[in-house]
Amino acid sequence: MIRLNINGQDRDVDVPPDMPLLWVLRDELNMTGTKFGCGIAQCGACTVHVDGVATRACQTPAESAVGTKITTIEGISGKAAEAIQAAWQKLDVVQCGYCQSGQIMSAVALLTDNHNPSDSDIDAAMDGNVCRCATYPRIRAAIKDAAKAMGA
Amino acid sequence: MLHHLIKQAAGDVAVPAEPVTASRRSFLKGAGAVGGGLVIGAMLPKAAFAAETKGPTIIGPADPRPQAFLRIAPDNTVTVLVKHLDKGQGIMTGLTTIVAEELDADWQQMRGAFAPADSTLYANHFFGIQGTGGSTAVANSWDELRMAGAAARAMLVATASARWNVPVSEITVEKGVVRHAKSNRTANFGALAEDAAKLPVPQKVALKDPKDYKLIGDPSLHRLDYVSKTNGTAIFAMDIRRPGQVTAVLARSPRFGGTVKSVDSAAAKQVPGVIDVLTLPVGVAVVAKNTWAAIKGREALKVEWDDAKAETRGTEEILADYRKLAEKQGNVAANKGDAAKALAGAAKVVEAEFVFPYLAHAPMEPLNATVELKPEGGCTIYAGSQFQGVEQKVAAAILGCKPEQVAIDTVWAGGSFGRRATPNADYIAEAVMIAKAYGKAPVHLVWTREDDIQGGRYRPLFLHKIKAGVDAQGKLVAWQQRIVGQSFMAGTPFEPVMIKNGVDETSVEGASDMAYAVPNLAVDLHTPVSPVTTLWWRSVGHTHTAYAKEVMIDELAAAAGKDPVAFRTELLKDSPRLLGVLKLAAEKADWSKPLPKGRARGVAVHESFDTFVAHVAEVSVNDKGQVKVERVVCAVDCGQAVNPNIIEAQISGGTGWGIGHALRDEITMTGGVVDQANFDTYQPLRNSEMPPVEVHILPSTVRPTGVGEPGVPTAAPAVANAVFAATGKRLHQLPFTKSGMV
Numbered sequence: 103m104i105r106l107n108i109n110g111q112d113r114d115v116d117v118p119p120d121m122p123l124l125w126v127l128r129d130e131l132n133m134t135g136t137k138f139g140c141g142i143a144q145c146g147a148c149t150v151h152v153d154g155v156a157t158r159a160c161q162t163p164a165e166s167a168v169g170t171k172i173t174t175i176e177g178i179s180g181k182a183a184e185a186i187q188a189a190w191q192k193l194d195v196v197q198c199g200y201c202q203s204g205q206i207m208s209a210v211a212l213l214t215d216n217h218n219p220s221d222s223d224i225d226a227a228m229d230g231n232v233c234r235c236a237t238y239p240r241i242r243a244a245i246k247d248a249a250k251a252m253g254a
Numbered sequence: 255m256l257h258h259l260i261k262q263a264a265g266d267v268a269v270p271a272e273p274v275t276a277s278r279r280s281f282l283k284g285a286g287a288v289g290g291g292l293v294i295g296a297m298l299p300k301a302a303f304a305a306e307t308k309g310p311t312i313i314g315p316a317d318p319r320p321q322a323f324l325r326i327a328p329d330n331t332v333t334v335l336v337k338h339l340d341k342g343q344g345i346m347t348g349l350t351t352i353v354a355e356e357l358d359a360d361w362q363q364m365r366g367a368f369a370p371a372d373s374t375l376y377a378n379h380f381f382g383i384q385g386t387g388g389s390t391a392v393a394n395s396w397d398e399l400r401m402a403g404a405a406a407r408a409m410l411v412a413t414a415s416a417r418w419n420v421p422v423s424e425i426t427v428e429k430g431v432v433r434h435a436k437s438n439r440t441a442n443f444g445a446l447a448e449d450a451a452k453l454p455v456p457q458k459v460a461l462k463d464p465k466d467y468k469l470i471g472d473p474s475l476h477r478l479d480y481v482s483k484t485n486g487t488a489i490f491a492m493d494i495r496r497p498g499q500v501t502a503v504l505a506r507s508p509r510f511g512g513t514v515k516s517v518d519s520a521a522a523k524q525v526p527g528v529i530d531v532l533t534l535p536v537g538v539a540v541v542a543k544n545t546w547a548a549i550k551g552r553e554a555l556k557v558e559w560d561d562a563k564a565e566t567r568g569t570e571e572i573l574a575d576y577r578k579l580a581e582k583q584g585n586v587a588a589n590k591g592d593a594a595k596a597l598a599g600a601a602k603v604v605e606a607e608f609v610f611p612y613l614a615h616a617p618m619e620p621l622n623a624t625v626e627l628k629p630e631g632g633c634t635i636y637a638g639s640q641f642q643g644v645e646q647k648v649a650a651a652i653l654g655c656k657p658e659q660v661a662i663d664t665v666w667a668g669g670s671f672g673r674r675a676t677p678n679a680d681y682i683a684e685a686v687m688i689a690k691a692y693g694k695a696p697v698h699l700v701w702t703r704e705d706d707i708q709g710g711r712y713r714p715l716f717l718h719k720i721k722a723g724v725d726a727q728g729k730l731v732a733w734q735q736r737i738v739g740q741s742f743m744a745g746t747p748f749e750p751v752m753i754k755n756g757v758d759e760t761s762v763e764g765a766s767d768m769a770y771a772v773p774n775l776a777v778d779l780h781t782p783v784s785p786v787t788t789l790w791w792r793s794v795g796h797t798h799t800a801y802a803k804e805v806m807i808d809e810l811a812a813a814a815g816k817d818p819v820a821f822r823t824e825l826l827k828d829s830p831r832l833l834g835v836l837k838l839a840a841e842k843a844d845w846s847k848p849l850p851k852g853r854a855r856g857v858a859v860h861e862s863f864d865t866f867v868a869h870v871a872e873v874s875v876n877d878k879g880q881v882k883v884e885r886v887v888c889a890v891d892c893g894q895a896v897n898p899n900i901i902e903a904q905i906s907g908g909t910g911w912g913i914g915h916a917l918r919d920e921i922t923m924t925g926g927v928v929d930q931a932n933f934d935t936y937q938p939l940r941n942s943e944m945p946p947v948e949v950h951i952l953p954s955t956v957r958p959t960g961v962g963e964p965g966v967p968t969a970a971p972a973v974a975n976a977v978f979a980a981t982g983k984r985l986h987q988l989p990f991t992k993s994g995m996v
Contacts, residue, residue, distance in 0.1 A: 121544075125545050129544035129546070134493035135487065137492070138545070141549075175486035190484040195484070196483040198617070199342065199483030200618040200669060225942035228942075232938045235907045236911060239947060
């Protein structure tokens with residue numbers, strides 16, 4: 103049995119220790135907001151926060167997350183999260199939407215640490231998150247919009 | 255072209271010949287041919303409204319087969335039943351907008367739901383079966399949904415008229431409020447719905463004049479999915495969790511056309527969580543408690559494959575074979591004047607060979623579906639279903655039941671780009687086979703990303719050889735084009751209609767129907783066969799024909815000593831809509847203004863799926879010869895713009911799709927085995943690489959056409975032409991890395 107702290111709650115799961123956090127969330131806990139895209143940390147669809155750091159859940163063995171605080175798209179809150187989700191909605195960023203949980207998790211982590219990200223900051227934080235619909239221009243605009251809203 | 259031809263294939267499906275008239279008679283007749291009267295409600299399959307408000311509904315006449323497009327609930331919500339798959343292109347929002355407009359609804363009361371699978375009610379009129387593709391959805395639903403909205407509005411007004419005992423002519427409807435101003439009475443739709451449902455569907459309704467549109471064309475409307483897709487609650491097929499369901503992954507032959515020779519499943523069965531290993535005609539399925547166990551189980555599987563009928567060539571060998579084929583005349587796709595003779599007499603002749611690689615669709619949500627067998631026979635399929643009409647038939651054949659016993663619960667699809675619609679329902683068929691063989695619980699079949707990248711159904715590898723000439727005045731006089739590439743229509747139910755005289759329309763569309771005025775045109779086609787599976791890929795034949803045409807025409811402009819926009823303009827005199835977008839894009843991109851050193855522009859213009867698009871790309875080249883796309887300007891004429899906000903997103907996204915793949919993507923094979931496996935080797939465009947894209951929409955009240963695909967064809971050739979302007983280098987082989995571009 104492995105105990106994980108997810109969105110502020112302790113959850114006990116009976117899984118092999120090497121099962122990636124992604125599948126613990128999706129298959130064991132039915133928290134399907136975190137998405138499977140590639141399985142090799144190349145697309146960012148599975149991004150969650152581990153102790154506040156944007157982390158690819160598909161390459162995070164369950165046992166390595168013991169003792170950390172895990173936050174998923176279902177559990178994000180706070181000023182940065184609210185600003186990012188509001189900006190995403192204001193600008194209608196989404197198309198197919200499958201990557202957007204991960205995009206939002208990366209963007210929230212970015213804004214939490216950096217209230218006024220430059221384009222190159224955005225590149226660095228967001229290049230790990232693939233969007234095959236290429237919603238990138240609106241993602242960039244939404245991050246800037248959210249930063250502005252937070253500063254206001 | 256694709257959708258027109260498929261429409262012919264359907265044969266027995268009628269669409270109103272006169273699309274927009276004040277009379278609804280023709281519409282109702284047309285609708286009758288696909289099995290319906292109008293509208294809404296009580297008679298609909300329950301599944302469609304599982305998550306919706308309960309209660310009696312309006313306008314459910316005693317028609318045995320209601321053409322069920324909308325329902326108005328007592329809680330005043332209006333739900334539009336959307337028969338097309340929304341895979342990101344925004345069609346749930348688009349079709350809901352069309353109904354809301356004619357209904358004079360308030361946007362806030364509008365909801366959308368995916369229609370159940372039933373081709374008698376929900377056929378795509380271009381296909382004859384229920385399905386989404388070819389950028390047809392808005393064009394297909396434009397008439398029937400405006401009429402559905404207008405009919406429902408008329409019934410609400412008639413109900414208010416009777417209730418208030420006032421003439422219909424004194425009643426107005428605005429933003430969901432039915433009003434009699436004189437007596438200062440109002441009612442919302444929900445309050446009238448139940449009584450309205452008892453009325454007969456009117457035989458005549460007036461449709462709005464486009465100048466009165468309030469919602470159609472409004473750029474401030476939000477997508478219906480803008481909240482659920484930003485908080486993780488939107489449900490995709492990958493998120494379906496049926497009681498007791500198990501997960502399966504399938505081991506498929508590493509070579510296309512290979513079959514299972516022997517299986518050693520002992521080690522796989524030892525993997526904790528693995529439940530069963532099933533050998534099927536399509537491969538070896540590992541059934542497990544969860545996805546991780548299924549993947550680990552497959553890794554432990556030992557399968558020997560029989561390659562007797564498999565493709566064992568690499569892509570280099572395939573291309574060499576194509577070049578040999580291209581030495582000979584193929585089947586004639588277009589022949590006008592005498593191209594050979596005109597070329598012999600041309601003042602300048604330009605020749606080029608273009609190569610386009612196999613490409614994977616790689617939608618963000620890997621293919622997957624859940625299949626639940628019904629005790630009484632048949633099944634329910636939970637999927638981002640794009641070809642419901644085909645999938646029902648395929649599943650029924652596997653299960654030995656009737657197609658109507660196959661229910662499909664369509665959910666949001668995480669992208670498709672063509673991949674989810676296959677003429678043999680490939681991944682759905684796999685899921686049904688596994689569910690049937692396992693038999694004990696609902697089965698969720700999951701493709702991993704490796705399965706996706708290596709699993710075929712690629713945009714075919716194509717070779718084009720073009721020879722074209724201008725006369726002494728720089729006028730285009732001849733164009734000769736030979737095309738070599740596989741057909742994905744051959745061997746499918748679409749073959750008899752799509753392949754005529756040995757020419758697959760989808761291989762030559764955009765080439766055989768050459769838009770530029772040229773008196774002597776010859777296009778021919780070779781269609782080699784390979785076990786490598788291929789498929790339509792966002793914008794289909796135009797992915798390669800537009801590129802070859804637009805790069806070639808640029809070379810001819812250079813040969814003629816003419817400006818690329820001016821040269822195209824001369825040749826498009828009789829194509830006003832192409833000319834319109836070309837002019838607008840050139841203007842907005844400041845085409846005539848000089849650029850600083852190291853920067854250059856390129857242009858491309860093309861029609862696909864009845865939509866007209868021009869791109870102007872601006873690139874910079876640094877000291878090392880590295881090219882960066884700095885700015886892209888795009889003009890689109892898709893007729894009446896229903897949702898400008900979504901059109902902008904689709905054309906911008908299509909631009910990223912076109913440029914992203916052109917930069918570096920290709921599927922190659924060595925000895926028949928695919929070299930790429932995941933996003934580390936098949937590298938998607940990333941945020942920092944996406945250029946700013948400006949989209950300009952031509953104002954129009956012409957019937958609307960699609961935008962999902964038409965943003966793709968001109969994006970890459972505009973960049974290639976800009977690279978030529980900057981460096982003098984022509985990019986004839988894709989991806990650009992194969993043409994020596996860094």
